[in-house]
Amino acid sequence: MEALPRETIVDVLEARLREDILDGRHPAGSYLPPERRLADGYGVTRTTLKHAFGRLVQAGLLETRHGVGTKVRDYARLGGADLLPMLVRHDAKWVHEIFEVRRSVGALIAERAAARATRAHHAELRRLLEAVREADGADAVQLADVEVHRALARATGNRVYALLTNTLFNAYLPVRAALRGPFTDPESAHRRLAPVVEAVTSGDSRRAHTAADAYLRDTERIMLEGLA
Incomplete structure (x- = not known):
């Protein structure tokens, strides 16, 4: 406890x-x-x-x-994005706006990562994706999933994308416990995320953008159902 x-x-x-x-x-x-x-x-x-x-x-x-x-x-x-966690605690409606940005930024990051990632990035992404499947419990799966997205941002070679990714995750940290829906089953979480990693590691920018958009929309829908 x-x-x-x-x-x-x-x-x-x-x-x-x-x-x-x-x-x-x-x-x-x-x-x-x-x-x-x-x-x-x-x-x-x-x-x-x-x-x-x-x-x-x-x-x-x-x-x-x-x-x-x-x-x-x-x-x-x-104000700056550092105010978002406080605003989310005040009014959960901010989460909807955060998710809108999450979709657009996340798909763009995957596209850039596919074009710029090195072999070392590919190896890291595969390792972190496997950690999602091996995680024990919804909280651990969610945190493992976060690390894949941080790695995708690093793979773009643009440090601002990495900071934006941190900002977006920090923004809904106050309500994270209510957003565990997509992460209750490690195998399902892995299956949703795998197409993004596969597209990035194959160097297919268009497919990476499409896969990331589908992943982000799907997980957003499940998380918002939990928040409601």
Whole structure:
């Protein structure tokens, strides 16, 4: 069994402030009320409030200026993909948009990998694909599947594709436990993914794109059924 996390008052306040910002109760571009008034309103000390502010500044939702105040950042205009895990926790509808990008980027990565992969990449892909079939349990199969996609991204020779792949996986990490549907049976997971690896290792870019698109659509459908 896994121990449950213990929330502190700062954790609770951070979550409350985050929800208030993302729900629009503190609109983008607006300044939060003075610290003393805000702390009284939430029933916390100013020290606790400052700790929560620090986390939200680091998350990209707030910015503070000495002598001016604390401003809500326009995350939709200024934020980056690092905000996605937080946004998914707030609203699972973000997952649908993440999957749309996953389809288009994933198919393109497979196409590029087929054109650029070396023999060493081919050997790694085959080894990692076999690890999917040998994994024990849905969680292990899912993580083994992730490693195949990371290897496909590396095989493109473009480090940005590798970072994009990491970003997309990290984005739905908060709801990963609900997305295990395609990975409950190792043999089925292997069978779905094998055409992608086979097309890439044969150097057939068009077939790799088609196979990756089919794989991504199929697994997306199963994962969204689980999320629903």
